Amino acid sequence: MEQDCHKTRPRSEEELKKLSNRLSRIEGQVRGLREMLQRDVYCAEILIQVSAVNAALNSFSKELLSEHLRTCVADNIRQGNDEVIDELVDVFQKLLK
Numbered sequence: 001m002e003q004d005c006h007k008t009r010p011r012s013e014e015e016l017k018k019l020s021n022r023l024s025r026i027e028g029q030v031r032g033l034r035e036m037l038q039r040d041v042y043c044a045e046i047l048i049q050v051s052a053v054n055a056a057l058n059s060f061s062k063e064l065l066s067e068h069l070r071t072c073v074a075d076n077i078r079q080g081n082d083e084v085i086d087e088l089v090d091v092f093q094k095l096l097k
Contacts (some may be wrong), residue, residue, distance in 0.1 A: 009072055022060045029053045061095065 011019070030053060036046050069088075076084035 011067075015067060019060070019064065022056070022063070026053060026056045026060065029056060065091075065095075 029049065033046060033049055033053065036049065068091075073084050073088055
């Protein structure tokens with residue numbers, strides 16, 4: 001199945017704000033990692049913060065996936081577009097690497 005790289009989905013202001021805020025916090029955490037590295041912070045402490053960033057990214061992914069299932073996937077299935085299931089399987093395979 002060829003993916004359409006030009007798909008879009010309008011998001012409500014609330015959803016956009018919530019997801020954007022999560023990404024802003026993650027960006028701050030990543031900047032913090034760089035600062036820790038530049039300050040020669042002990043490796044184990046940096047690794048703990050890396051784990052926190054990974055958890056934050058996973059949480060962002062879960063939230064986005066949940067919205068995707070409720071909106072894009074559900075709407076496509078209701079409209080008879082079962083190709084969205086193949087797309088979803090592909091997404092899961094990439095997420096679970």
